[in-house]
Amino acid sequence: MDTFVQQLINGLTIGAIYALIALGYTMVYGILRLINFAHGDIYMVGAFVGYFLAFEFGFSTGPSLMGLSVVLVGSMITAALVGMAIERFAYRPIRKYARMTTLITAIGVSLLIENLFVARLGAAPRAFPQLLREQSYTLFGNAAISKSQILIFLVSVALMLLLQWIIYKTRVGTAMRAVSFNLNSAKLMGINTDFIISFTFALGSALAAAGGVLTAQYNPQIDPLMGIITGLKAFVAAVLGGIGNIPGAVLGGLLIGVAETFVVGYGQNVGVPTTFRDAVAFAILILVLLFRPTGLLGSTVQEKV
Amino acid sequence: MPILVKRLIAALVIVLLLIAMNQYMSDEGLFGFGVPPYYARVIMLAGINVILAVSLNLITGFTGQFSIGHAGFMAVGAYASAYLTVYHAQSWEHSLAGIVGATVAHALIFLLAILVGALVAALAGLVVGIPSLRLRGDYLAIVTLGFAEIIRIVILNIDKVGGATGFTVPGYTNFLWVGVFVFLTIGVVYNIVHSDIGRALVSIREDELAAEAMGINTTRYKVLSFVISSALAGMAGVLFGHYTQFLSTNDFQFIRSFEIIIMVVLGGMGSLTGSVFGAIVITLLPELLRRLPGDLSQYRLVVYSALLILIMLTRPQGILGTREFGLSWLKRAQRQPEGDKPVGDSKGVSIAEQGPPSAIDHAKEVENR
Numbered sequence: 278m279d280t281f282v283q284q285l286i287n288g289l290t291i292g293a294i295y296a297l298i299a300l301g302y303t304m305v306y307g308i309l310r311l312i313n314f315a316h317g318d319i320y321m322v323g324a325f326v327g328y329f330l331a332f333e334f335g336f337s338t339g340p341s342l343m344g345l346s347v348v349l350v351g352s353m354i355t356a357a358l359v360g361m362a363i364e365r366f367a368y369r370p371i372r373k374y375a376r377m378t379t380l381i382t383a384i385g386v387s388l389l390i391e392n393l394f395v396a397r398l399g400a401a402p403r404a405f406p407q408l409l410r411e412q413s414y415t416l417f418g419n420a421a422i423s424k425s426q427i428l429i430f431l432v433s434v435a436l437m438l439l440l441q442w443i444i445y446k447t448r449v450g451t452a453m454r455a456v457s458f459n460l461n462s463a464k465l466m467g468i469n470t471d472f473i474i475s476f477t478f479a480l481g482s483a484l485a486a487a488g489g490v491l492t493a494q495y496n497p498q499i500d501p502l503m504g505i506i507t508g509l510k511a512f513v514a515a516v517l518g519g520i521g522n523i524p525g526a527v528l529g530g531l532l533i534g535v536a537e538t539f540v541v542g543y544g545q546n547v548g549v550p551t552t553f554r555d556a557v558a559f560a561i562l563i564l565v566l567l568f569r570p571t572g573l574l575g576s577t578v579q580e581k582v
Numbered sequence: 583m584p585i586l587v588k589r590l591i592a593a594l595v596i597v598l599l600l601i602a603m604n605q606y607m608s609d610e611g612l613f614g615f616g617v618p619p620y621y622a623r624v625i626m627l628a629g630i631n632v633i634l635a636v637s638l639n640l641i642t643g644f645t646g647q648f649s650i651g652h653a654g655f656m657a658v659g660a661y662a663s664a665y666l667t668v669y670h671a672q673s674w675e676h677s678l679a680g681i682v683g684a685t686v687a688h689a690l691i692f693l694l695a696i697l698v699g700a701l702v703a704a705l706a707g708l709v710v711g712i713p714s715l716r717l718r719g720d721y722l723a724i725v726t727l728g729f730a731e732i733i734r735i736v737i738l739n740i741d742k743v744g745g746a747t748g749f750t751v752p753g754y755t756n757f758l759w760v761g762v763f764v765f766l767t768i769g770v771v772y773n774i775v776h777s778d779i780g781r782a783l784v785s786i787r788e789d790e791l792a793a794e795a796m797g798i799n800t801t802r803y804k805v806l807s808f809v810i811s812s813a814l815a816g817m818a819g820v821l822f823g824h825y826t827q828f829l830s831t832n833d834f835q836f837i838r839s840f841e842i843i844i845m846v847v848l849g850g851m852g853s854l855t856g857s858v859f860g861a862i863v864i865t866l867l868p869e870l871l872r873r874l875p876g877d878l879s880q881y882r883l884v885v886y887s888a889l890l891i892l893i894m895l896t897r898p899q900g901i902l903g904t905r906e907f908g909l910s911w912l913k914r915a916q917r918q919p920e921g922d923k924p925v926g927d928s929k930g931v932s933i934a935e936q937g938p939p940s941a942i943d944h945a946k947e948v949e950n951r
Contacts, residue, residue: 312720370895376719377642378898381847384840385894388887396881509727509836516724552746556735559728566725567713 282420284542285535290426290495292534293433297488298511299518299526300440301360301481307457307521308477309372311379315363315386316485317508319356322390323486324499325398327352328405337406345408349432349490353483360482361475369471394501402500405493425494436487437527440480444523453477457521506555510537513558517565519575528573533558600761607757622757624869629760630822631861633767635845636854637814640771642843643851643904644780645807646787647715648723652815653838654730657831658706659816660823661743663699664751667824671695671752692754696763696820703816704809706733711808715801718790727836738831748830755825763821767814772854774810783807787852848893850900855907860900 298320305313327348331337336344367386371379409428413421444450455463456473464470492507493499514533518525540549540557565573607622617625634652641649671691678687714725743749774780782803785793794800823829841864849860867889871882878885893901 306720310720312723367891367895371898374898377648377843377847377851378894380723381844382891382894384844385887385891389884389891392881392883392887396884505837513724513728516721520720550739552739553735556732559731562728563713563725563732566717566721570717570721 279418279420280542282416282418284538286416286420286422286426288535288538289531290429290534291538292531293429294488294492294495294530295507295511295514295534296527296530297433297436297484297491298508299515299530300437300523301485302512302515303518303520303523303526304453304457304477304481306515307523308453308460308474309368309379310376311368312383312512313368313478313481314380314383314508314512315390316481317504317511318387318390319360319363319482319504320485320489320492320508320511321394321499321501321504322359323352323356323482323489324405324493324503325394325489325501326355326486327490327493328403328499331406331408336408340408340410345428345494348408349487352486352490356486356489357479357483360478364475364478369474391501391505398501400501402498405497405499407494407497409494423495425491429491429495432487432491436484440484440523443480449473449476510555510558513562517558517562517572519572522572522574522576525572525574533561536561596765597762600758603761604756604758624865626755626757626760626825627822628862628865629757629764630818630825631842631845631865632764632858633760633818633821634815634842635849635857635861636767636771637811637818638842639846639849639851639854639857640774640783640807640811640814642846643853643857644775644787645783645804646790647804647808648719649726649808649811650723650836650839650843651710651726651728651730652811652842653834653836654710654726654733655703655706655812655815656819656822656838657730657734657737657834658812659699659703659819660829660834661737661740661749661819662702662816663695663820664749664823664829665743666698667691667695667752667754668749688754692759692824695754695824696759696817699816699820700813701816703819704813706816707809707812708805711805711812715804715808727839730834730839731836734831734834737834744829746831748828751823751827751829753824753827755821760821760825763817767817768854768858770810770814774807775854779803779806844890848890848900850902850904852904853900853902853906856900856902856905859902859907863901 298316301316301319302313305311305316330348330351331344334344334347336348363386367382368379371382409424412424414423414427415421442450444453452463452468452473453476455466455468456470456477460470463473489499489504510533511530514529515526516529517532518527518529536557537554541551541554544551544553569575607617607625634656638649638652641647675687675691678690681687682690710726710729714722714729717725737743738746775783782793782798785796785798786800786803790800822833826833845860845864846857847860848863849856849858868882868886871885872879874882874885
């Protein structure tokens with residue numbers, strides 16, 4: 278029972294990170310029908326920006342709440358700008374073209390970011406400075422929750438609530454929903470769709486960057502290729518929940534995080550090697566899509582001629 | 583001259599040329615001339631990539647289904663055949679050599695390995711295809727990607743084929759094999775596309791609902807194209823494994839599938855010659871960029887990805903679009919100087935690339951928003 282609770286906590290921690298990244302995938306997809314493959318790399322960029330900010334402002338010497346917030350907010354803002362730049366220069370010119378073309382461009386952007394970081398910084402992993410005095414609290418039994426895990430839960434829940442508020446309570450959020458409903462009609466209603474798309478990229482990228490910095494607190498090793506597999510799983514989470522659906526992304530992320538941890542924790546008891554950790558997300562996805570082709574919370578669209 | 587004789591002569595010329603090339607590319611060289619091993623390697627890999635791109639084009643270009651799991655089928659073919667050649671081929675080859683001679687036995691065994699690789703990959707394609715092809719668009723894409731990753735991780739856990747440490751495979755592939763199978767693949771796909779099956783596939787690409795309404799069993803044709811394509815990818819995997827003589831599951835990560843799809847899109851979806859071009863360009867580009875001067879060569883992959891984005895921005899329909907490059911192309915170019923431009927919108931063409939936009943397309947486009 279104790280190990281079960283422990284596994285659940287660890288799984289939800291990873292799941293919260295996946296959820297943060299999945300939100301960006303799902304929002305961009307909801308508006309542009311574009312799989313933004315570069316989004317996983319934004320997560321990596323966020324972690325690296327946090328790394329350099331920590332050294333630049335001298336927060337690397339010791340843990341401080343001030344340092345943590347500066348690093349977190351700073352990397353979120355930087356990543357938002359990077360995301361907007363990517364949208365402006367790579368995706369906007371090809372928005373009208375076939376899906377395949379935009380997909381290849383997205384893959385190209387992803388490769389560009391990865392290769393640029395590898396060329397500049399080298400592929401070797403770096404140790405992220407500790408901005409939080411790590412401490413573990415014992416819950417009931419022997420299950421423990423660490424400070425960085427609490428941080429991940431608090432920050433991700435806060436960001437998700439903030440996102441919910443932006444989307445449902447503000448003018449720009451209303452415009453976002455209108456654009457995702459029908460881009461052309463929204464344009465006719467006088468909505469500046471270019472700005473809304475740009476804003477969506479900024480929001481998604483900021484969330485991914487927050488995910489990057491938070492992960493780096495929990496598991497302080499960052500490298501230029503860290504976004505590939507995490508980004509892919511977050512994308513799977515978004516599809517699992519029903520791509521384009523915001524609560525679905527969160528649900529999918531948490532589900533995959535927990536499933537993955539359980540495979541590592543319990544898999545060996547039933548003969549599943551721990552290397553299947555990376556396969557479990559896809560296995561769940563395939564199973565779910567076979568029965569619900571639009572994901573868990575996705576709405577079924579009636580196909581008309 | 584009857585068409586059959588013409589084709590036989592063409593095939594004979596191709597085979598003779600390939601044999602000469604094979605000799606030229608081998609370590610001994612042809613009449614004392616030879617290709618340096620590095621170039622030979624690049625040419626071989628380009629050939630294997632051509633097979634992969636052309637076969638994937640059958641799914642994405644002609645059937646319009648969005649598959650990004652081609653590396654998985656390649657892996658299945660490579661590992662299945664390697665299992666055969668590592669554990670059984672030697673004894674079989676030995677006993678066969680007594681009957682037909684060593685060279686023929688060697689070739690026969692490899693042919694068997696290729697067949698086995700293609701068959702197992704086709705089977706994998708069937709198993710993956712039947713459930714996934716009910717899905718559409720991006721959902722299909724992510725499921726094929728997922729299957730490919732699962733295949734890779736399953737192989738990683740089979741100790742008999744090396745697991746995580748890799749699998750050393752005897753070398754069978756030479757230029758002749760690759761060349762013959764490049765032509766075979768192009769021939770097979772060309773003939774499919776120009777048959778009634780091809781018509782059905784293209785109609786599915788253009789409008790799946792309309793195709794179904796016309797009485798085409800869309801699921802059957804989609805699975806068929808998927809299986810054929812997987813078999814060809816499996817063949818490419820066999821050739822690849824027995825060329826590099828070492829298999830590691832890292833060679834078949836999803837980035838490999840991306841690479842293949844990039845070749846197809848870059849060359850132009852729905853163009854066979856385009857896929858050939860795309861495969862050659864994508865194989866050569868990173869190699870050519872090695873020659874960047876001084877510091878820049880460190881950024882060769884950055885330049886590579888930047889070029890990729892640039893090509894997509896400036897020529898979104900791919901190098902050839904849906905057209906084919908051939909002798910008739912030159913004639914048409916003379917007759918119609920502006921024939922190079924796509925129909926309709928001059929700013930590159932989107933979904934309507936394959937034909938003039940219809941009311942149905944428009945309605946669907948609006949609905950998709």
